Amino acid sequence: MERHTSALALVVGSNGSPSGPDLPVHCLRPHAATIAADWFVRHFPGDVLYAVKANPHPAIIDAVYAAGVRWFDVASVPEIELVSARCPDATLAYMHPVKARSAIRRAYFDFGVRIFAVDSSAELQKLIAETNGANDLHIIVRLAVSSDYAQHKLSGKFGAAGPEAVMVLREARAVAEELGVSFHVGSQCMRPEAWRVAMQSVSEIIRAAGVTVDIVDVGGGFPTAYPGLIPPPLIDYIEEIKAAFEEMPVLENADLWCEPGRALCAEAGSHVVRVELRKGDTLYLNDGAYGALFDAAHDGLVFPVQLLREKGRPRRPMKAFKLFGPTCDSIDVMEGPFFLPADVSEGDYIEFGLTGAYGSALATKFNGFGEYIEAVIEDAPMSTMYGGVTQPAEIIALKDAVIEL
Template sequence: MDVFTSAAELLRHRRPERPVLALRPHAAHRAASWFFANFPGRVLYAAKANDAPEIIQALVDAGISSFDVASLVEIERVARINGAQLYFMNPIKSRGAIARAYRDFGVRSFAFDSDDELDKIVEETGGAGDVDLYLRVACPNTHSLIPLEGKFGVSSADAPALLLRARQIARRLGLTFHVGSQAVVPAAFGEALRQIGQLIVTSGVLVDAIDIGGGFPSRYPHSDPPELASFMDEVVRAADELAVKHNCELMCEPGRALVAEAESVIVRVDARRGNALYVNDGAFGTLFDAAYSGFRFPARLVATTRRRQKPVAEFALYGPTCDSSDHLPGPFVLPACVREGDYIEIGQIGAYGRVLANRFNGFGEYEEAILTDEPMLSMYAGAEEPAVVPLKRA
């Protein structure tokens, strides 16, 4: 893959017909190193967030060896990594997926949130005694931009009976929860951990691990969360209050926080109508969240000719498909002079951008390149990577 210092340098060499996925593996490496240095436990990568081999390799080079996987496809992909430890944390799985994960790929860690799912795991692993079980507990998602509590998770009222049953089966027993994607208030993790602590006391069941899930935020024009250090401070305070703190492993599953900064997309303006720009990627491509999740992404004009960058204006974007829902309201703040043939770099799409892109109308094909400059926005700017990765946390 070609390497350039910036999008501007790339465009000095060629004018791509397709949108370009611009990878910044160094940003993923820096983010993972920060988590290793600051999270007091095991760091898993939520593999669903970005599957680019270069990004995965950067995370592995930083020390990531544990992965949250949600499907057989993700398992097959991650299992190729030497020494990878796989955690099948989708709370509802097919019987065939459970059996193959256990038999063919050596997966020994499974999440569940009901008696039925626990039955499936026991039956499809043949009642094996080497299975680690993680009970997914529902918790409020009031502090996140993308709530996730509606689909998975047992209630606190029903959890004690499931915990007691699983304790008699599991080699290691854990609890897991998710505060929602792009959690913007550190207290979200403290509140959930206190709920978990109360559940442990109420049930009388000791657990070996607590997985606080993902939800750690990245930075966007519409969402400027506190520093990640404040989230870690909240996690440490709440974890220290747990009755099982001395013999219970703490885990997390960041996805967005590790890879959002590690990729941008370079799009071409194919038409301008007032303050609407028609570009060659959109809602059915890497910019799904800009259309359907209310996200705003940073954008900058990468002009191929010298022009004044002031004044600026607010623009909406339309993607290349024939569907009118291929609309990205933004606003995207760009120089008012933007016109057909210009290129725009849209940042922070490393989390879920490429994995949500599809081939509707025959679009969805991309060129790829590596950029070595800084992301447009960062939670880690100025952070120093540790000289030695603490492997015990991987």
């Protein structure tokens, strides 16, 4: 893979003339994933499972492994194959609550997976049948909780609630070697107390079911510092979880797990695109909603941006731009606003920061686009949650987020 000191070095030729790439570039900063994972390993009072879906790039898997992460949340057979091949000593947890029968068999018999999530009796029956009534299963019952404090809600699709949750917990307890509960407060959760509220509602269900619980998995949802979405320091989230865990009606030696995706890899990626056309305050780019900028289009996320120009060019005032991606679809639009120098024009390159989570992982080939260059970039991400000092300075802008270089 190409290696550069910065994204600017990637697009500017050594003789000073622009010789930028024709394709958009996934910039990887594996060192940032290692720093994030190391923070979680040191501060989370339990086991940290990397949610592979957020960024399954082998360099990111290796980077979190290098920080000591040995547990991985996987959601499909290809994710299981990927992690098993790279990290043979890893423990895999198959946390998708709905799995194909063939996938359960492959996971259990071919890869030795013993941890499975379910959120219904029907899925539990499938799991029992496809593992031939195994007696070594660690069954994690996914429960529905509120997503009210999260930017990206995950409550609509998975999670058992009410009497059904009570029934699934009892049924799972009867067959599980270890029984766990899990939930997801929603992605990019801006309020640490969301976990306390969730853990209280999960506790009520455990009490109603009257079961012994060996594992509490508090899911993902830990945030990144995007412009306009600056969360409290991560340590506040850890403190809430620790305190709420103490109050839960679970075994005294119950295990505590978390499954961060975004928080481990968002800072480890950025994305370089080229302006193909300017029409007034609108820029047409060579990547967009069907590519690595999915969240900017569909979730209204405003990534930090910087124009990649040689040093020494005069600074221009900033202006708000709306951005279009390259496909013919009119929903391929990122409203932003994205602030860039007023004279941005065709041929300029823009770097989007903090795209490491759900960026390249979501890119499609729609309309014939979706080809990328990959490069390792050695400098720091545009901002970080892992600055090592207390809030508000903990979220440190490592670069002026909107700058003409």
